Amino acid sequence: MPDDNNSNPLERLAAMLDDDMRATNGVIIRRMQSPVELIPQLATYLIAAGGKRIRPLLTLAATHIYGGDLKHAQKLAASVEFIHTATLLHDDVVDESLERRGKEAANLVFGNQASVLVGDFLFSRAFELMTECENIQILKILSNASAIITEGEVLQLSAAGNINTSMDDYIQIITSKTAALFAAACEVGPVLAGAEQTQAKAMHDYGHYMGIAFQIADDALDYSSDRETLGKVIGDDFREGKITAPILLALKNADAAESEFWARTLVKGEQNDTDLKTAQDILNKHDSINGSLALAQEYADKAQLALEKIPESPLRALLHDLVPYTIFRKA
Amino acid sequence: MPDDNNSNPLERLAAMLDDDMRATNGVIIRRMQSPVELIPQLATYLIAAGGKRIRPLLTLAATHIYGGDLKHAQKLAASVEFIHTATLLHDDVVDESLERRGKEAANLVFGNQASVLVGDFLFSRAFELMTECENIQILKILSNASAIITEGEVLQLSAAGNINTSMDDYIQIITSKTAALFAAACEVGPVLAGAEQTQAKAMHDYGHYMGIAFQIADDALDYSSDRETLGKVIGDDFREGKITAPILLALKNADAAESEFWARTLVKGEQNDTDLKTAQDILNKHDSINGSLALAQEYADKAQLALEKIPESPLRALLHDLVPYTIFRKA
Numbered sequence: 001m002p003d004d005n006n007s008n009p010l011e012r013l014a015a016m017l018d019d020d021m022r023a024t025n026g027v028i029i030r031r032m033q034s035p036v037e038l039i040p041q042l043a044t045y046l047i048a049a050g051g052k053r054i055r056p057l058l059t060l061a062a063t064h065i066y067g068g069d070l071k072h073a074q075k076l077a078a079s080v081e082f083i084h085t086a087t088l089l090h091d092d093v094v095d096e097s098l099e100r101r102g103k104e105a106a107n108l109v110f111g112n113q114a115s116v117l118v119g120d121f122l123f124s125r126a127f128e129l130m131t132e133c134e135n136i137q138i139l140k141i142l143s144n145a146s147a148i149i150t151e152g153e154v155l156q157l158s159a160a161g162n163i164n165t166s167m168d169d170y171i172q173i174i175t176s177k178t179a180a181l182f183a184a185a186c187e188v189g190p191v192l193a194g195a196e197q198t199q200a201k202a203m204h205d206y207g208h209y210m211g212i213a214f215q216i217a218d219d220a221l222d223y224s225s226d227r228e229t230l231g232k233v234i235g236d237d238f239r240e241g242k243i244t245a246p247i248l249l250a251l252k253n254a255d256a257a258e259s260e261f262w263a264r265t266l267v268k269g270e271q272n273d274t275d276l277k278t279a280q281d282i283l284n285k286h287d288s289i290n291g292s293l294a295l296a297q298e299y300a301d302k303a304q305l306a307l308e309k310i311p312e313s314p315l316r317a318l319l320h321d322l323v324p325y326t327i328f329r330k331a
Numbered sequence: 332m333p334d335d336n337n338s339n340p341l342e343r344l345a346a347m348l349d350d351d352m353r354a355t356n357g358v359i360i361r362r363m364q365s366p367v368e369l370i371p372q373l374a375t376y377l378i379a380a381g382g383k384r385i386r387p388l389l390t391l392a393a394t395h396i397y398g399g400d401l402k403h404a405q406k407l408a409a410s411v412e413f414i415h416t417a418t419l420l421h422d423d424v425v426d427e428s429l430e431r432r433g434k435e436a437a438n439l440v441f442g443n444q445a446s447v448l449v450g451d452f453l454f455s456r457a458f459e460l461m462t463e464c465e466n467i468q469i470l471k472i473l474s475n476a477s478a479i480i481t482e483g484e485v486l487q488l489s490a491a492g493n494i495n496t497s498m499d500d501y502i503q504i505i506t507s508k509t510a511a512l513f514a515a516a517c518e519v520g521p522v523l524a525g526a527e528q529t530q531a532k533a534m535h536d537y538g539h540y541m542g543i544a545f546q547i548a549d550d551a552l553d554y555s556s557d558r559e560t561l562g563k564v565i566g567d568d569f570r571e572g573k574i575t576a577p578i579l580l581a582l583k584n585a586d587a588a589e590s591e592f593w594a595r596t597l598v599k600g601e602q603n604d605t606d607l608k609t610a611q612d613i614l615n616k617h618d619s620i621n622g623s624l625a626l627a628q629e630y631a632d633k634a635q636l637a638l639e640k641i642p643e644s645p646l647r648a649l650l651h652d653l654v655p656y657t658i659f660r661k662a
Contacts, residue, residue: 034485035482036486093443094447094448112443114488116424116447117421117481117484118481120421120450120484124477127470127477131470131474136462136467146454147459150448150451151365151367151370151452154370157444158367
């Protein structure tokens with residue numbers, strides 16, 4: 001088990017769970033097969049492109065901590081990744097995205113129609129996989145999380161371009177669209193192992209707060225020039241008029257000219273080539289990126305606090321270290 | 332219980348199951364609620380527009396026949412209708428439909444984005460509802476059917492405009508996209524009641540063959556001038572280049588000019604205002620509508636044969652009569 005101190009906590013977690021992660025990837029590859037060729041083609045395009053696999057790692061880690069059935073955990077981990085991938089496919093159709101995971105977005109390569117339907121396929125396949133674990137409580141947790149995710153997506157769609165969105169509204173949106181799946185991915189571990197309700201609650205809370213912190217950081221990164229220097233696309237949220245943490249912090253302190261700028265670019269959606277740079281300058285003026293990361297830190301602290309209720313172990317220590325990493329990552 | 336001989340078998344079935352159908356509609360209305368207003372708005376738009384409710388009626392009938400738990404059956408019936416509605420919402424986005432159930436299509440009224448996400452919500456909610464019945468076998472049946480439906484939709488998308496599609500390919504597409512849910516809707520009844528495996532198989536087969544017959548008839552109706560006189564939109568499949576039973580029968584007997592016509596209109600998708608009329612004329616010349624209905628009849632016969640394996644009852648008699656009705660309906 002490589003445990004190189006130069007690697008980041010996500011890499012160390014993946015290394016510690018290497019066998020299970022390989023088995024999970026095997027499940028992912030096998031279960032996205034279909035005699036309908038377009039399905040594995042499109043699914044492979046997106047899933048093979050990688051992504052951090054943070055959600056399946058959480059499910060595997062949470063199962064290990066409580067000694068649950070690892071064969072079942074691998075199926076649930078694959079299931080969670082399928083749900084996540086399905087929402088990415090549908091998001092990219094909804095947002096008319098150009099790029100995903102450093103590649104041209106699937107909707108552009110295969111068409112919106114295929115992206116909608118293959119998303120549906122992965123979603124159905126996720127439920128099929130879950131049922132194989134024959135645990136009703138787990139099915140309830142994951143189906144409930146799925147419904148909440150889609151509520152969050154619809155809420156986000158309704159809030160786009162609405163600068164009257166409050167910070168509470170924003171937290172509600174990201175809690176639904178991101179934290180619900182993080183929480184469920186963690187909670188199924190102790191439930192699978194038949195652990196006490198307090199343990200399931202602690203793991204749920206860990207995932208919940210980390211999901212919120214993760215998404216706030218993600219929304220800050222979408223304006224970060226550091227990320228730009230890594231060759232990543234930035235400014236997607238700006239182009240889509242999404243009202244995220246950095247925008248909310250800048251709006252609070254906006255002068256008249258800035259208010260006019262946000263109204264034109266985010267509410268009316270009238271944007272020219274220099275507007276993203278101007279938006280970044282305004283965010284920097286109000287220190288809104290750092291302000292967002294400070295907000296993320298508040299949730300990160302709660303995530304680490306939740307971990308104190310679970311038994312000490314090397315995995316718990318890694319989950320602890322994973323929290324700041326998800327906030328201060330660059331990509 | 333009204334049992335008017337002038338009413339059609341679907342109306343008589345709905346009358347016989349009136350209490351359960353009302354309760355199911357109650358579940359449908361309650362469970363499509365969400366604090367996110369756009370969700371019930373869009374769902375109500377589509378679900379309140381009606382539709383035949385044939386799938387939930389099948390679930391209720393199949394449960395009654397075997398004396399299963401009706402509270403659970405109502406949830407499963409709502410679940411099946413949610414899955415069906417979700418696929419309609421996504422289909423209309425994929426097909427760029429203009430109309431559904433006699434109203435402007437939801438994607439035009441609310442946008443593609445909302446249609447995709449609310450479809451996802453209904454799909455998730457369907458799974459939540461199912462889990463409340465706490466029966467793993469039922470969850471397996473319905474999640475498997477969902478995956479098969481989406482495979483069928485993708486297969487249909489891949490086959491559009493391909494006049495090399497065979498009749499076998501076509502039957503495979505409609506088996507997946509339509510018959511799988513009919514079969515599952517029927518099968519969950521005996522499974523819920525803990526009936527013997529042979530009974531679950533018989534109800535499954537009934538739904539399976541009726542679903543195929545239903546879809547072939549539906550595809551024939553899409554070119555039927557009778558339906559046009561009722562003020563229904565026809566020709567959607569033609570505009571989308573779908574290779575359905577009437578087209579396959581006409582292609583088999585096409586002369587050179589007709590082959591050229593189908594290649595232009597269906598393969599290249601070059602259509603003008605008079606082409607639908609020309610297509611109907613060619614189908615009439617080859618008697619392809621009647622040929623399609625004769626094909627539907629073959630599957631209808633198998634559906635009725637499957638029913639012979641289940642215990643005699645007034646409900647069985649109605650399910651028997653329902654089969655020809657689904658073929659020879661006008662709308």
